[in-house]
Amino acid sequence: MKYHVFGGQTASGWVSRWAGAIAPDARVLDFAAGAGRNLAPLMARGARLVAADRDAQALASIGPPVQRIQSDLEVQPWPFDPGSFDAVVCCNFLHRPRLDLLFCLVAPGGLLIYETFSQGNARYGKPSNPAFLLAPGELCAAAVRNGFVVLGYEHGYSGDPKPALVQRLCAARPPFAPERYPLVG
Numbered sequence: 001m002k003y004h005v006f007g008g009q010t011a012s013g014w015v016s017r018w019a020g021a022i023a024p025d026a027r028v029l030d031f032a033a034g035a036g037r038n039l040a041p042l043m044a045r046g047a048r049l050v051a052a053d054r055d056a057q058a059l060a061s062i063g064p065p066v067q068r069i070q071s072d073l074e075v076q077p078w079p080f081d082p083g084s085f086d087a088v089v090c091c092n093f094l095h096r097p098r099l100d101l102l103f104c105l106v107a108p109g110g111l112l113i114y115e116t117f118s119q120g121n122a123r124y125g126k127p128s129n130p131a132f133l134l135a136p137g138e139l140c141a142a143a144v145r146n147g148f149v150v151l152g153y154e155h156g157y158s159g160d161p162k163p164a165l166v167q168r169l170c171a172a173r174p175p176f177a178p179e180r181y182p183l184v185g
Contacts, residue, residue, distance in 0.1 A: 012091050013160065014115045016041040018152065018170045021111060021181045026086035031102060032073060032093035036062040042089070052079070073098065080105050087111040094132050103146035109176045112148065114139055115168040118155060124163040134167045143171040151181050 019041035022028060026047050030038055033051035035058040042049055051062050054072040062068055071079050074095045082104045090102060094116050106112050119135055122128035136155060143150050148171035155167045172181065 010161065011038045011041050012115055014154075014168045014170075015089055015091065015113055017184070018111065018113045019045055021151075021170075022047060022087045023180075026110075027084070028087045028089065029080070029085045029105060031088055031090040031105075033062070034058045034092075036066065038089055038091055039066060042087075047087070050085070083107045085110060087113065089113045091115045092117070094134060096131075099142055100146060103142065103148060103171075103173075106148075106173045108173050110173050111151075112143070112169070112171050112173075114170075115166060118165045118167045121165040124165065139167045139169040143169060146173075148173055149176070 015038045022042065022045050024046040026045070028042050028047040028049050030036065030042070030049065030051045033039070033053045034055065036051055039049060039051065039062065049066045050069060051059060051066050052069040052071060052073060053059050054070065056070045059068045059070055069079055078098075078101060083106065085105050086107055087110050088102055088105050090113075092115070102114070103112060117127050117133050119130070119133045121133055127133060140150055140153055150169065150171050152170040153168065156165065158164055158166050
């Protein structure tokens, strides 16, 4: 597994793994981007990047060529059009009322790459509020509900970067070419 570093932060291994499936010059949204820890593997693909977050200070640490959008993604009007991204990346963020909207942002043939905490994470620390923890299979159910094909899914314990229970999903909006997403191993 190749890990990428941006601004001193190591990208999610899950994002790094699936970033290779994103076409060069793709338009990619890093949703709830924070200071951009997952941007490096996307930049390595030559993606045209948009980083969105409510934290203006975190976004300020991200420089060009990344387009930055400061917005409270939980309550403000949605600043994106449906199907406007070839890939959407979301890590360590869950706001169920807008979960399906993330799928809507993905253009036909595009990817949603998602990783966040799952139920049982409280034993390892925050987040511990059930509102921010996925139920078993919740990401897969959301993908199917939105007409996506699940390319990769994991649910379990991760010790990197800290102990946590997580779910990870990579799903494609049809139509797509399976050859573009070769199996590992």
